[in-house]
Amino acid sequence: MLSFLNPILLLGILGASIPIIIHLINKKKAVSHKFAAIDFILETNKRIYVKFKLRQLILLILRTSLLVFLAIALARPLIKNLGSGTAEKNIPTSNVIIIDDSYSMQYADRHESFFISAKTVAKRIVDTLTKDDDAVIIGCSGIALQVLPELDYDKKHILNSIELLQPGFVTTHIATALDTAVEVLTTAKSPVKRIFLLTDLTRNGWDPSWFKSGHEKLRRHVSKVHIIDISEGKTLKNIAITRVEPRLDILERNAEGQIKVTISNFSPVRAKDVLVQVLLDGKRVTQGFFNIDAYASESKEFFFTVEKGKDHTGWVEIAGDNLSADNKRYFTINTSHKLDTLLIDGDPKTNIYESETFYLEKALNPGREHVSPIKPVICSIQEVNNFAFADFNIVFLCNVETVPSEKIQELEKFVKEGGSVIFSLGNKVDAVYYNNALSALLPHRLHTTRTFSSDSPLSEEQPLHLKTSEPIHPVVRILSETQMHTLSSVKFYRMFYIDPTPLGNCKTVLSFSDDTPALIERQIERGKAVLFTSSIDRDWTDLPVKPFFLPLMQQLCRYVSGSMTEEVHKEILVNHGWQFPCPYDMNTIEITNPEGTQTIVQPRFIDNERSFEYNETTIPGIYAVTAGGKSHPQLPQKFPVNVNATESNLDKIDQKEISAFMGGTNLTITTSHTGEGPDVLLGEAKKTLWGSLLFLALCILLVESFVSRK
């Protein structure tokens, strides 16, 4: 049975009238010439005229048929293979149409994106369904569906659900979609159960591990799987920003931003002079060009000046290509965090290396110019009256023997109002004094000191080590896995035992190897008090010379001050949740997505910690965080959400591999071309005629040129 994929192009047959018209016009336009020896022409023409007429007629037929064949070939005729399609006709079918809504489907190298094409194809498939067939449309985004979609007999509903489907910024998860489809079809009552998968066949969406068991489910519960390659079998080309790593160096007057940009070329040809622009607060601050080999990546660092004391948002972008979703990558830089800390040195020495606060100060603010946002100020206990605690965010009491009583009251008030105090102990510390004078601030009452050293005659046991407590405290989370392991390498020769009964709402941050607390925090109204039960210098431990001492101290400062947000926020990928510890006095925050949609987020307990969690990161961009409509110092003002770069790789999976994955499944893989009819899409048309017709047209063209030259 002959049918056409582009029947509208059959109108091109009208073009066959062109040679006829030209023929008639030429006949009319033939030059008239009065000629005396016309009898000889007549004599000659008697024989040749017939030949001439015949040749003209042949040429006319050839030219007309050439146009007719061309028009028919362009209308893409095909002969329907009656054997494969009719078996399912008149039998009710249940259909799950999976539309790949990952962002690679936004690829558009023609007038419309793959996603739009997929929707068109899906509508055509729905059009072929009868009133006894039911169907459902599902996406491919990999988001676990809370409610299993239901099969529907109403074509209008199905077409409407196709219309409502929007392209996402997620990665492809064929396995999840197939899982859902199988689950839907398992409950279907129709004897024929079909899955239509409309995808661009990019490799990253196919999880081979699922098919190890999944193919069996498909074989058992699904009659037929139709995979329709929306990309028309083409090799896809894409250039993407796969990574941006901003850094911030805060200098005396301003800050220097640095961003490492990685551009990947997922194309079979070298990409030349790819323009990369870095925009900060909507203004271009720097740009550069990349030359990237085929299927390779290249990184470059860009530098720019950032105004201090502000939150900055920006993005890196490249010139548009066929897939625009990965041509932008967002980042935020926060230069407004400044933690003023007062380090009260209880054991100052002339030789500063021996001072109690030497290592702590270096950890909080390493280098001179290259300073961190933590600004430490050192003073002795004698000088403490010269400072008002309210001017600082954190006060360290490092091996302080006594504190003037009025300063103790000031300190208590300071903590209650949101400040933080961190106690580190030492040989100057008198447990009795501390327990009496500072009991309102200490997390636990101090007990006695114990000394551990195998070398010392005073030793009772081996030195203690550090270990994390469960659950892992946010302060410790910053440490890398290697650093976590090296916690056990720290030696503690002396420490204070504490009273097991906490004096308030306390949490252990770190413990010693004998499970006694090493670092404890106590929430006191809006502020925090932290007790480190050993010394902060090298008198009792080698902790200050360990590599993780610096991040640990800085993170501790950030934590206690409620400024866990870093200067450069880690990027969050689309559909990945954003979490942040809930400040003490906060109950709700508002998060506004890049499209301006605001969501109220309430804290909930995650790993025993009150935190905010936001999972509606469905689109890439900058998300704003506010509390009561205003920014909050203990919350990040903004955070970036970016697409997962794995989807940018448009390397395609081979059809043979898919067949191997789905071994035993009744599988059809077809390539969709624009305007293709449902028959082809369903894999029911096997024989196309346009190739033969085009060949025939070529032959006619050759014959025509031969005849016309003769």
Added chain:
Amino acid sequence: MAENPFDPVTLSKIANMELRARLVVDGALSGIHKSPYKGSSIEFLEHKEYSPGNEIKHIDWKVLAKTDKYYVKQFEEETNLKCFVFLDTSGSMGYKSTGVSKFEYAATLAASLSYLLLKQSDLVGFVSFSDRVLQYIPPRSRLTHLHAILNVLAESKTTGKSNAGVILNEFIEKIGRRSLIIIISDFFDDTKKIVRQLKYFQFKKNEIILFQILDPYELTFPFETITFFESMEDDRRILADPKSIKNRYLSEINHFVETFKQSCFENQIDYWLINSSTPLDQALIKFLARRESSLRSIQKS
């Protein structure tokens, strides 16, 4: 480069036909000192008694001396030749491809020949015809007679079909013996009939010269595009692809010319094929040279 004054195109620019004829003939004769047609000039006819008014120079003084009577010599002015120039003015003669039309060429040729003959005091008659006689000027020998011929030539227009056979038939009685008959035409006609008629003339010891004037396009057929060929003598119209018929056409026309030429040769009719792009003086020189040699051969025999 100076234009060839005998080139048909150049000649056609000279409006005065007499001037054209003189230019051609004088130029052609500049290298020939003796006309092959020159014979005796004035022949004595009879004596007549003198009466007043007669010219004294014509008194035969010898007779006066013998008889003492005045007798005047009467002479009959006699020419070498009586010549009839037949010019075809049928529609086909009006064909012109690039230079001059066949008729213009033929008219100049007729004028030149007339002038040449009259200059030699030959009697020249002129006939223009198509399928009928259009103009007939009886033979005269006065040089002023040329004007009459030239006037007819100037007024002639090409029209109608050619039917030389019938025309010649009409002149069988009018043309006596030992005349020179010159026919200038393209002979797109029934040549067999023409030759048959000419045989009658030949029988009466007339000498016949045929000038077949053909256009270069008729001889080469250089057309390229599909063309409607229209007859110049009637309403016939033929659509033809010149490329496809060219070889066939050339073969046909060559066959026609060769057959006619052969037929003339067999009947001892002088035949000249002239391409209308050929300079007229060359045509005339060749013609005269050929005539001279043929007359000599006749005189010797």
